[in-house]
Amino acid sequence: MAKTRPARGATVNRESGRFNLPERAADGDWLDDREIVDDGAAPLRTTVTIDTPRTIITRNTSPDIGFDQSINPYRGCEHGCIYCFARPTHAYLDLSPGLDFESRLFAKPDAPVLLRAELGKRGYVVQPIAFGTNTDPYQPIETEWRIMRGCLEVLAETGHPVFITTKSDRILRDLDLIAPMAKRGLVAVMISVTSLDPRTAMTVEPRAPTPERRLAAVKALSDAGVPTYVSISPVIPAITDHEIEHLIARAAQAGARSVNYIPVRLPHEVAPLFRAWLDEHFPDRAAKVMATIQSLRGGRDNDPNFGTRMRGQGPWAELLRTRVQIACRKHGLVREKLVLRTDLFRAPAGAQGELF
Structure with missing residues (x-):
């Protein structure tokens, strides 16, 4: 039986079989082989591999998502949130959406x-x-890699x-x-x-900053x-839903303009990971949590349909909305x-353009 790792979210590290990948076992190259905790589980050591994509802007056409393009400076996320809908993306890398997703990262x-380069292309349309739409741009490794800051510098320069x-107060490092940019209507x-x-x-979010630090941010x-x-x-039904009113009150007190919510989603490999996590941390209410989620999702662990996937359906969803x-x-x-303003954009000058 898998041992719970301290300060990690997933309790298991096996593949789902969607891509015919073998089950991944602990192989020693990513475990701390010296430090063993009381329950016999070795803490995971985070590793970072350099990723070299040819382009960086991802386009989106989903009708229930409010943006057309996004950037993810990292693959995987050390915050380790058990519910993260981006976990399945690690399966494409022949890695587990479980512990690999939160310990084997790509920068x-x-x-x-x-x-x-992409902003300077002829015909680029500003949107x-x-x-932070897939993995958190201010996860712990951003402190060293500073990729998010580099991207912000380009965006600030070009308007x-x-x-x-994000769920990290590390964003305050880039307040300068x-x-x-906010004064120019360029950021939210x-x-x-x-x-x-x-x-x-x-x-739920083992390596993310504390709630109070986030509210302070x-x-x-x-x-x-x-x-x-x-x-x-x-x-999350029966785990965080009782805090809704208090969360909204604290958000308003901190100066938030509005509050957004989505009932927990469990796509692909997230569902079995979430079930294993429930059995480990909330065995007394695991059945109730999953029964409520299924009532929200048309009798399934997950509803992939546009529109309903973001709000859920049925009495519990209506009560949540109210x-x-x-x-x-x-x-x-x-x-x-x-x-946000798009009229201030000025394409970055190329080497030739800077001569004139």
Whole structure:
């Protein structure tokens, strides 16, 4: 039986078989082979591999996602959130969506250079670029790699709009870039806060900053004039849903403009990982959690259909909507359409253009 690793989210590291990949066993090259904890499980050592893509902007055509293009400076995420819908992407790399996803990371150090090149292409159409839509751009390794900052420098220089989603207060390191961009109408930030209880947060999102640090980041950003929003996604039945009203109250107190939510989604390999995590950490309510999720998802662990996948269906989904709406009205948080400026964009000059 798999041992729980301290400060990690997934409890297992096996493949799903979707791509006919073999089950992955601990092989020693990514485990700390010296330090053994009391339960016999070796803590995982995070490794980072350089990824060299040819392009960096990803285009999106999903009708229920509010952005057309995005950038992911990293593959995998050390925050280790058990619910992360991006976990299945590691299967394409012949790695496990489980522990590999949060310990075997890939960095794209050429991202700022690639971004500059793509913004300079003839015919480029300016639309806000979203960061943090797949993995967190301010996860711990950003402190060393600074890829997100490099991309922000290019966007600030060219007057390009950007929307950032993160659950890390590391974003405040780049306030010197973000605040001036906000004054020009070029940036907005979404901070994710899913629980106010430190123990719950540590279990659900083991390597993310504490809830209080995230709320402090909301306040610092708001005080600096940055349009800042709070996401309480995902709402997990019987684990975090009782905190909805308190979360919204604290978001308003910190200066958030609005609050966003999505019921927990369990696509592909996330579902068995989530079930194993429930059995390990919440065995007393695992059946109740999954029964409620299935009531939200048409009797399945996951609903992949556009529209309903983001809001759920049935009585529980309607109750969730009502609770969020009432709490937002109570605290003056009105849902607003985010509009960032695109008219300030100036393509980066090429070597030849700089001569004239």
